[in-house]
Amino acid sequence: MKHSILILGGTAEARKLAERLAGDPRFVTELSLAGRTRAPAEQPVPVRIGGFGGPQGLAAYLGEKGISILIDATHPYAAQISRNAADAAMLADVPLVALRRLPWQRQAGDRWTEVDGVPQAVEALGSVPRKVFLTLGRQELLPFEAAPQHQYLVRSVDPVEPPLDIPHATYITSRGPFAETDEARLLRDHGIEVIVAKNSGGSASYGKIAAARAFGIETVLIRRPDLPDVPSAETIEDMLALLDGGLDHGPEPLK
The missing domain is CATH 3.40.50.720 (NAD(P)-binding Rossmann-like Domain)
Structure with missing residues (x-):
């Protein structure tokens, strides 16, 4: 049967x-x-x-x-x-x-700030303007309108429509997996100072975590529910x- x-x-x-x-x-x-x-x-x-x-x-x-x-x-x-x-x-x-x-585990060199949700991630960015790489789902981006002082690089599978009501945002659409070398180039080309991500685990999106470690870039990591x-x-x-x-x-x- x-x-x-x-x-x-x-x-x-x-x-x-x-x-x-x-x-x-x-x-x-x-x-x-x-x-x-x-x-x-x-x-x-x-x-x-x-x-x-x-x-x-x-x-x-x-x-x-x-x-x-x-x-x-x-x-x-x-x-x-x-x-x-x-x-x-x-x-x-x-x-x-x-x-x-399994979730990713912190390694030597990782600069992780772990938070419980997206609003806490917005708060963790602070008040000083920074160049931020957002790697969250389209439905979770709205809270970042409360922090318009930052410059955002937003990556999503589908276009963000309508765009966020913030003055400085660049949008790219792409579907993983993302290699570490490509992520390193992206971070360098955009002068990224902090990444906001989920602790998704697996290899498909780990490239940005490894690249951030290599460059000493802070990662605001949202804990799993x-x-x-x-x-x-x-x-x-x-x-x-x-x-x-x-x-x-x-x-x-x-x-």
């Missing part, structure tokens, strides 16, 4: 996991994307785009589609989606496992091993 898997995605790991599962005859896999990116990367399995309507809506979808395994492979900062997934899995009595990459305590895997290989060995509960053992 094939097992029907729904992956809540939006990360590079979700895509790679879907690619691995697409060729496995034991599974029928679907990938769900929130739809925040206008032109998402091509995916190796059927894709559903858009929200579910909270935990109840997701639970209903799991039942309608006969999903036997739910995988939360969303971004480490998508806390609300992860909470909805945990609640929906309980409501639908479907096993849930999360694919959660608390996530539901559910079974989890740190890597794709760990996740595949979990699926091979079977989850703690479910309609049938995975064989």
Whole structure:
């Protein structure tokens, strides 16, 4: 019997996991994307785009589609989606496992200022004008309008529309991964003095962290939110091993 898997995605790991599962005859896999990116990367399995309507809506979808395994492979900062997934899995009595990459760890030479959220990151920039590299999602940029004294370099996957109501901002659109050498060139060319980023973990966006360390540039790093305590895997290989060995509960053992 094939097992029907729904992956809540939006990360590079979700895509790679879907690619691995697409060729496995034991599974029928679907990938769900929130739809925040206008032109998402091509995916190796059927894709559903858009929200579910909270935990109840997701639970209903799991039942309608006969999903036997739910995988939360969303971004480490998508806390609300992860909470909805945990609640929906309980409501639908479907096993849930999360694919959660480890956060970056401070190394010698890192000049990190760790804060709990975007408003705190704005405050950490201080009142003295600085050249700031913002590497946050488009939906999280508005609070920086409260600090118009800085010069901002803003990088996002999609254009920031409308632009921020600040006098000094340069916008670039690009999709990772970003190599350290390219990030070093970007920081140097724009005279960046401080980076604002999330502790996303993984290798795709670590280049800016390594480049900042090499140049002695301060990084204002937003801490990860608390996530539901559910079974989890740190890597794709760990996740595949979990699926091979079977989850703690479910309609049938995975064989």
